[in-house]
Amino acid sequence: xxxxPHTIILSxxxxxxxxxxxxxALQMHWSAEMAVxxxxxxxxxxxxxxxxxxxxxxxxxxxxxxxxxxxxxxxGDPGIQSEVLGMQACITACWEEVREDVESAGxxxxxxxxxxxxxxxxxxxxxxxxxxxxxxxxxRFNLVAGAAGLRAGQxxxxxxxxWPDTAFCLLFGFVPQVRQLRVGKADLx
Numbered sequence: 127x128x129x130x131p132h133t134i135i136l137s138x139x140x141x142x143x144x145x146x147x148x149x150x151a152l153q154m155h156w157s158a159e160m161a162v163x164x165x166x167x168x169x170x171x172x173x174x175x176x177x178x179x180x181x182x183x184x185x186x187x188x189x190x191x192x193x194x195x196x197x198x199x200x201x202g203d204p205g206i207q208s209e210v211l212g213m214q215a216c217i218t219a220c221w222e223e224v225r226e227d228v229e230s231a232g233x234x235x236x237x238x239x240x241x242x243x244x245x246x247x248x249x250x251x252x253x254x255x256x257x258x259x260x261x262x263x264x265x266r267f268n269l270v271a272g273a274a275g276l277r278a279g280q281x282x283x284x285x286x287x288x289w290p291d292t293a294f295c296l297l298f299g300f301v302p303q304v305r306q307l308r309v310g311k312a313d314l315x
Contacts, residue, residue, distance in 0.1 A: 129276040136269040144176065146249075148256035156258045158220035160249070161241035162227050169231040179260075187247045189299035191217055191239060209296055217242055247298045 129135060144164070146156040153159070167174040174180065190198070190210040198210050220242075221228075221235055228238045249258040269284070276282065294301045 128278050129271045131271055131273050131275040133271045133275070134268050135271055135276075135282065138268075144179065144260040145252075145255070146258040150256060154220050154223055155216050157242045157245045157249070158217065158224060158238075160245050160258065160260075161238055162224050162231075164241045164245065165228055165233045165237055166231045169233070183244055183248075186240060187243045187299055189243045189246055190214075190296055191243055191246070206292055206296070209292075213296065243299065 144160070146152065146160050149156070164176075164180070167176045168180050171177065191213055193210060193214075198207050201207055201210070217239060221238055224238065225235075228234065233241075245258075245260070248260050251257075252259050269282070289297075291301050
């Protein structure tokens, strides 16, 4: 069945959104706090209210958090290098704070870093609530068909918005195919 333009395809109520504490209440980086909760929920298995969502997440999302020193150096742009090294240092410091909680949930440092990367690639900041969200706006998250609608069998894709290429790379771990990431004189596209 075709879907008319601007039709809501999926709607998720606010209480089913995985979200951080408000920025004002956080004791550490938002993604570290959420990663611990994600790993605790995963350890609960099918008993977790989040089990269907957790099962739908990819096994791995590659972001610059896992880049080696050589890969960071290969970027060639001091600003991006500094951002990546800062992100890596932040998450390393957070690991020391959350180690006991993550290990109590049956995880280790690789699990923690993987959960942080998942959250970096799937969350956005909601200024109204002061929280990072895994899919929400105001009282519910709505996935809405675009202006052209959808034909039966057509793949549904989402837009990450109009971010600079460096933000795509740093937070989401990819740069849209329609563009090339150009950093200084280095072409990473």
